[in-house]
Amino acid sequence: MKLYEQTALQISERIEKGYFLVGDKLPSIRELSQSHSVSISTAQEAYRLLEDQGWAESRPKSGYYVLDRQNTPLNLPNITRPSQRPLEVTHWQEVLNLLCANYQPDSIQLSRAIPDLDAPSIKPLTKLLADINRQLPTRDLLSYETLRGSDKLRLQIARLMVDSGCQLHPDDLVITNGCQEALSSSLLALCKPGDIIAVDSPNFYGSLQIIKALGLKALEIPTHPETGISLEALELALEQWPIKALQITPTCNNPLGYTMPTEHKRKLLALTKPYDLAIIEDDIYGDLAYQSPRPPSIKSMDEEGRVLYCSSFSKTLAPGLRVGWVAPGRYLNQVMHMKYVVTASTSTQAQLGIAEFIAQGGYERHIRKMRQQYQNNRDYLIRLITEHFPDGTRMSYPLGGFVLWVELPGDIDTVEMNKRAELFNTSIAPGTLFSASGKYRNCMRLNFAQRGDERSDKAVEQLGLLAKAMIKEKQTVQ
Amino acid sequence: MKLYEQTALQISERIEKGYFLVGDKLPSIRELSQSHSVSISTAQEAYRLLEDQGWAESRPKSGYYVLDRQNTPLNLPNITRPSQRPLEVTHWQEVLNLLCANYQPDSIQLSRAIPDLDAPSIKPLTKLLADINRQLPTRDLLSYETLRGSDKLRLQIARLMVDSGCQLHPDDLVITNGCQEALSSSLLALCKPGDIIAVDSPNFYGSLQIIKALGLKALEIPTHPETGISLEALELALEQWPIKALQITPTCNNPLGYTMPTEHKRKLLALTKPYDLAIIEDDIYGDLAYQSPRPPSIKSMDEEGRVLYCSSFSKTLAPGLRVGWVAPGRYLNQVMHMKYVVTASTSTQAQLGIAEFIAQGGYERHIRKMRQQYQNNRDYLIRLITEHFPDGTRMSYPLGGFVLWVELPGDIDTVEMNKRAELFNTSIAPGTLFSASGKYRNCMRLNFAQRGDERSDKAVEQLGLLAKAMIKEKQTVQ
The missing domain is CATH 1.10.10.10 (Winged helix-like DNA-binding domain superfamily/Winged helix DNA-binding domain)
Structure with missing residues (x-):
């Protein structure tokens, strides 16, 4: 310390x-x-x-x-209790609904995890992209990037990653089309159909859908909303099942917002060592930790090259750029093959623009502002929910990022709730999306990236009223 | 007519x-x-x-x-005779060498299929991209595109595809990260490890590597350098093997340059009908056919939704933009799932820029110029090779696109030849890359997209001298 x-x-x-x-x-x-x-x-x-x-x-x-920290009662959800068997992932249709929803331009989207794109500190990035398009020869701008990705960008990323404790060479990195391709290339490189992947639970629906699509099985491990995946439960699972890889988001978790204590991260590496277990670490929100310096990644403690570190600029800068990366450790060759196979290469222009933005200090400036904004927004949203939601509502206490996990009392169905919220032009991410087997039906994830205004306050208030009304309906029926 | x-x-x-x-x-x-x-x-x-x-x-x-058309003797290669069994695809390392080669800035790259990016008619596209970055609100520019891809771009593509005889609705299309993701999403959607995929042979190494990476087997079908895949051989193969899908590039083929006669395309559809065979049609070079109007795609004749049409702007405009698309027919839902799983979405900015470029007529103008340039370059390269290469050299007669297939006499090893060509700063694509099992060792593919100059003429001359020297070496040893 x-x-x-x-x-x-x-x-x-x-x-x-x-x-x-x-x-x-x-x-x-x-x-x-x-x-x-x-x-x-x-x-x-x-x-x-x-x-x-x-x-x-x-x-x-x-x-x-x-600060009035103690007065914001932390009604954290309990440790999760997912199924104890490897399962095929169900529900693609609900994810599709979320992705393809035809939002009204004036709707309040609390559903998808999109960062604040109106922040003034992101504007210089689009200016850089414009300059690049005006100034670079078309030949440099329009040709294939190399398979590994832009040298310039990989150098900048290797520098950024020092903050998470990683000492990597740019050639340890492969640029991908967003974190999703980092995750899918990693799983493609490691697994074949039928393999079992252990995951924290709830887990990002994007990775669950890779597991589904590749014919793998998900073994959901109980997860604590403050300390992350239960090491005891993981140890038992490793004894019991032939687990091929572990996929977790240990820092600023999506959707729960916790950061695994550094000591837990070390223990996780130690206890998986006898199994030589591959660990796919999703660190996409890691740079958005509210504490400074940001917490170390598991990758930074990995001496055996077992950790495939996946990240992107989709949460820190902008998802539409589709630029992510993977540091696959000893699996570099296999992952590079899969990256080639899947998309051949990543857009040149976005890579050059981001590299320049980082080099000019724009990334650091933007991140510093966003961390503060998101932390403030978290506190504000927690207060709003405490005020308007039914008694017995529990929620996470994110230490970074911009999503909140809310557990409603009783057995309120948030899929149904999301449908009804269309009436007041508001969308949420139902909890079922975050489980292989449709658990967490009474939970939802809310995005708090945007600076709030009267309309978004009103939307949260209306969600609270809706939840109360749904509880009442149930009681009347019973 | x-x-x-x-x-x-x-x-x-x-x-x-x-x-x-x-x-x-x-x-x-x-x-x-x-x-x-x-x-x-x-x-x-x-x-x-x-x-x-x-x-x-x-x-x-x-x-x-x-024109002196008849005086250019067409020494076409013979119909190919690949292995008659389904094979696992070998050789990733050689593809990797090609992709990761560290070219000198002044080298003559005849290896990769990169279009001419110095053409003045492409410049307005980068101007549009710059304007978009300056003018659009960051929120529109930087957010996730919808899963299907930009509405504007899909509308423009649906219009372009009328030229190939396709009457599609924009919602029949899914935008991808280049044609590679169109192909990989299609194969992921259709197949599981062990499945057999029939392919034309030689076949694009990118699709062969998907087959390898997904644990599939390739059944290479004999292919004629003027009329494409042998329908008789395909029919026999279908009787003999449980073929899961057919993957071909029937129009302006890569690497052979032929266009399957329209009547053959029809017959292909008819003969695969009893098997309800899925056909993955790679049409990436289709709009670069020298004849006008361009030949119809197989997709345009498909009444059963069996054809998964894959294409991109990587050959017509620029590969670094990473924008392609797939029209998956009846497999739309599965392909959309795979597209989501693999990369979640495609870069917003490039999609908007291309849509605007097409809408303003820039695409049509550019394509018209490129067709003419590539046709002229073809004739010029064929003359050069005829002049400088050893007697007995055969070569394709491309009807579109910008690659030439050259078959050398004797058993000259083009992998070795490519290594030696480094001495004069020139690279070729060895023929073995285009076969599942390392066939075509005496063949190579040459890119003729660039306007020629003295240096590139010299490089072709040196390749010819090198080939002659290698023949002589062999004779001396024997």
């Missing part, structure tokens, strides 16, 4: 023990530096971390104050 | 019968109009067709002259 982390921990423990109460002014940076014998910059770092963790807020020209 | 086609046919028959000799001046447009009782514009159309077919050339301010 670094010094600033220790310092922050000491403060947060005092808050927990009641030495500082909500609204209390905390020691100034200078005071903290003196009382803890740390440098000014360490004290600053400690406060930044306390802010990220939701313990403190800074008030301009005044100092740091204890 | 249209009136101008009849008129052109009458002229070409007279040339064949010797009424007009090479170099003779043909009747003027006015004379032709009067003698055949057709309009001026019909006479003009007829001459344009005669030019496309290589019968006549126009000389500025003078008129039309009989």
Whole structure:
């Protein structure tokens, strides 16, 4: 643990023990530096971390104050209890409905995990793309990129990945058409039909659909909404089943929002070592962790090349660019073959534009702003839901990204709820999409990327009213 | 047959019968109009067709002259004789070498099938892409396209496809990341490991590698360099093997350049009907046919939805855009699922740029110029090879596209030849890439898209000298 982390921990423990109460002014940076014998910059770092963790807020020209963190009751969902057998993935039709929904231009889309694309800090990227199209010779712009992807972009990504603890060479990376192709190339490289893939549960519907399409079976592992996949349950599953690979999103999980504690990540690697288990780590939201520096990836701890690290710019920048990457470790050759087979190469222009955006510092600037916005939006949405949703509603407490998992009381069917929400032009992602076998029917995922306004507040309020009405209906019928 | 086609046919028959000799001046447009009782514009159309077919050339301010078509001796390769059993596809490493070759900036790349990207008529496309990036709201530009792909682009493609005889609704189409994803989604949708896929032979290495990667087997069908896949051999194969699908490139074939006669296309559909055989038709070069109007696709004759039509803008416009499409017929739902699974969606910006380019007439203009350029380049390259290559060299006579298939005499190894050609900075595509089992070792494919210059002429001359030297070596050893 670094010094600033220790310092922050000491403060947060005092808050927990009641030495500082909500609204209390905390020691100034200078005071903290003196009382803890740390440098000014360490004290600053400690406060930044306390802010990220939701313990403190800074008030301009005044100092740091204890935040009303405890007053936002964390009604977290319980650890999940999925089926204990490998299953074929059902439901494609519902995913298709989600993807092909014909949204009204003025609808409130809380369904898909699309980042805020109106943020001013993304605008320089489109300007760069325009410049590239004006200035580069058509020959450079329009030809096939190499199979691995643009040298320039891979260099920039290797640099970015140092933040997650990875020391990779650009040639360890393969650029893909979004994270989806990183995941599909990895699963194609590792598996043949009938193989069993262990997954955290709930799990991103995109990866579940790969499992379905390739004729694989999903073994859903119980998952805790704060610490992630249950290591005990995974260990038992490994003893019991011939698991071919593990696919998880351990940092800023989609849909649950947790980040596996670093120690758990280490343990996960250790306990899967005897099985030489391949781990497909989806880190697409990792750079959107609210804490700084961002948590390390499992890949950063992998000494055996067993981790196939998958990511993209779809959540940090923009999904329409379709630029992702995979660091496949010892499976590099197989994954490169699959990437070629599936799409041959990735759009040249988007790669060049993103590489330049990162090189000019635009990526860092944008991410810093988005993290703050998403964290604020999370707190706001949690308050709204606490206010408007039925008693007994539980929800996740995301530590990064921009999706919230909401578990409704009783047995409210969120597929039905989503249909009825069309009436007020609002869409949600029903929980069933995130399970191989249609579990989580009383859950939903909500996107909170956009800056809220009256209309989106109203939509959340209406969802709450709808949930209450559906509970009442059930009670009347019974 | 249209009136101008009849008129052109009458002229070409007279040339064949010797009424007009090479170099003779043909009747003027006015004379032709009067003698055949057709309009001026019909006479003009007829001459344009005669030019496309290589019968006549126009000389500025003078008129039309009989071209030296007969003097280019067509030493076509014989019908191919691939293995008669379904085979696992070998050789990924050689394809990888081709894809990852680190070309010098000034090298002569005759290897990959990249169109001419320096043509002035492609420039407006990059301008449109720049404008889109400047003018559209980031939200429209950067978000996921719908799963099917841009409405605008699908409408334009449906219109273009009328030229190949297809009457499709935009919703019959799914936009893909290049033709490669159209092919891979189709094969993923149709097959499971172990299935047998019949292919024309030689066959594009990209589709062979899909067959390899998905654990399928390729049954290579003998193929004639003028008329395409042998219908008799295919019929026998269908009786003998449980063939799951047929994958062919019947129009402007890669690598052989032939176009299957329309009547053969019809027969192919009829003879596969009792087997309800799925046909994956790769039409990526179809719009580059030298004749106008372009030949009909098999898809245009398909009344049962059995044809999965795959294409892209990679050969007609630019491969780096990664925009293709598939019209999967009755397999639409399965292919859409696979497309989602593999890459989720296709880059928004490129789709919008291409749609606008087509709508403004830029596509038609560009294609018209490229057809002419590629046809001229074909004739020029054939003359060069005839002049410089060893006696006994055979070669294809492409009717569209920009690749030539060259069969060397004796047993010259073109893999070895490609290595040695590095010395003079030149690369070719060895024939073995185009076979499941490493056949065609004495063949190579050459790209003739670029306007030739002294350096490229020199490279072809050096290839010829190299081939002669390699023959001599063999003779000395023996």
